[in-house]
Amino acid sequence: MADKIALISGIAGQDGAYLADFLLRKNYRVIGLCRRATREALWRLDHFGIQNQVEILECDVRDYPRVEDILKKTQPHEYYNLAALSSVTGVWERPLEAFQTNCDAVVNMLESARRYSGETRIFQASSGKIYEQEKLETLRVTEDQSEFKPIDLYSVTKLAAHFSVINFREQYGLFAVNGILFQHESPLRPDTFVFKKIIKGVADLKKGNKKYxxxxxxxVSRDWGFAGDYVRAMWMMLQAKKPEDFIISSGEQHTLRELLKVAFEALGIKDWEAYVRVNSDFIRKRDTSELGASNERIAVSLGWKPEYSFLSLIERMIAYEMEQRA
Structure with a gap:
């Protein structure tokens, strides 16, 4: 018999799949919410071989009565809200949907929990982009010194959700926390993100399927970690004695040049620059050039630290992509 019940919205995504696998190993009953409960949509669960172990409920998180009904019936010990419209470009194309999914749905969750499942502990996936500042060259985020200064619509929606969690926690005493997630990768990352784009591209080059x-x-430098490490941090935050928000990051920064060099060298290619072309159309002019964050506070308070290094993360992802092409 399961020890606890966990509800995960966004179960079909990278983090949802890693978290579901992590919680099942800890003997949780895992219930996942997604808009379309098809095998194609839930392929990441198949990656772990756990699709038949997770209870799937079709639910649009913007549907307040549906969310309310699910919380009433399941009474989960823990609720991890990982659902979001997360593409910066996609948010600008669908701004109303972005606010409804990334912000309104969070208030739906908090209000439903307050009214019908008050003992549920809630994790909200916040974003390191809420700190990013326009045209700033370098930003090293620390929780006690850095200001929130979102520069795009996605970041604005995440910051609104972030403060909603804080307000519900302080007003009603909910155990609700924000995990401020910096960029995290895995073989299950969508191809639209630059880290995965590079890893797949290098594998294609090695196989002769791409020329450059x-x-x-x-x-540009960023703070990249491994998704499997970050879902462990999410869980640890909900096991704490008191609800607190934490930055979840690798604590290191690396440039795209470093990423390219390591990825190409992992496949025995030294002259990586011969295979890379710079396209000015891909440059985001408003982005912070160097963005990273300290993970010291969560390390001291909860004892969390990442197990995967930058190098081991790249090697794992390269190995996976080469296996797919074998």
């Missing part, structure tokens, strides 16, 4: 990679500013 086309990228933007190679000097």
């Amino acid at each position: 990679l086309e990228l933007g500013n190679l000097n």
Whole structure:
């Protein structure tokens, strides 16, 4: 018999699949919410071989009565809200849907929990982009010194959700927390994100399926970690004695140049620059050039630290892509 019940919205995504696998190993009953409960939509669960172990409920998180009904019936010990419209470009194309999914749905969740499932502990996937500042060269985020200054619509929606969690926590005493997630990768990452784009591109080049990679500013640096490490941090935050928000990051920064060098060298290619072309159309002119974050506070408070290094993450993802092409 399961020890606890966990509800995961966004179960079909990268983090949802890693979290479901993690919780099942801890003997949780895992219930996943997604808009379309098809095998194609839930392929990431098949990656872990757990699709038949997760209870799937079709639910649009913007549907307040549906969310309310699910919380009433399931009374989960823990609720992880990972659902979001997460593409910066996609948010600008669908701004109303972005606010409804990334912000309104969070208030739906909090209000439903307050009214019908008050003991449920809630994790909200916040974003490191809420700190990003327009045209700033370098930003090293620390929780006690850095300001929120979102520069795009996606970041605005995430910041609104972030403050909603804080307000419900302080007003009603909910155990609700924000995990401020910096960029995290895995073989299950969507291909639209630059880290995965590079990994897949290098594998295609090695196999002769591509002649070159086309990228933007190679000097941009980011804080990249492994998704499997980050879902462990999510769980640890809900096991704490008191609800607190934490930055979840690798604590390191690396440039796209470093990523390219390591990825190509993992496949025995030294002259990586011969296979890369810079396209100015891919350069985001408003982005912070160097963005990273300290994970010292969560390390001290909860004892969390990432197990995967930048190098081991790249090697794992390269190995996966090469297996897919074998």
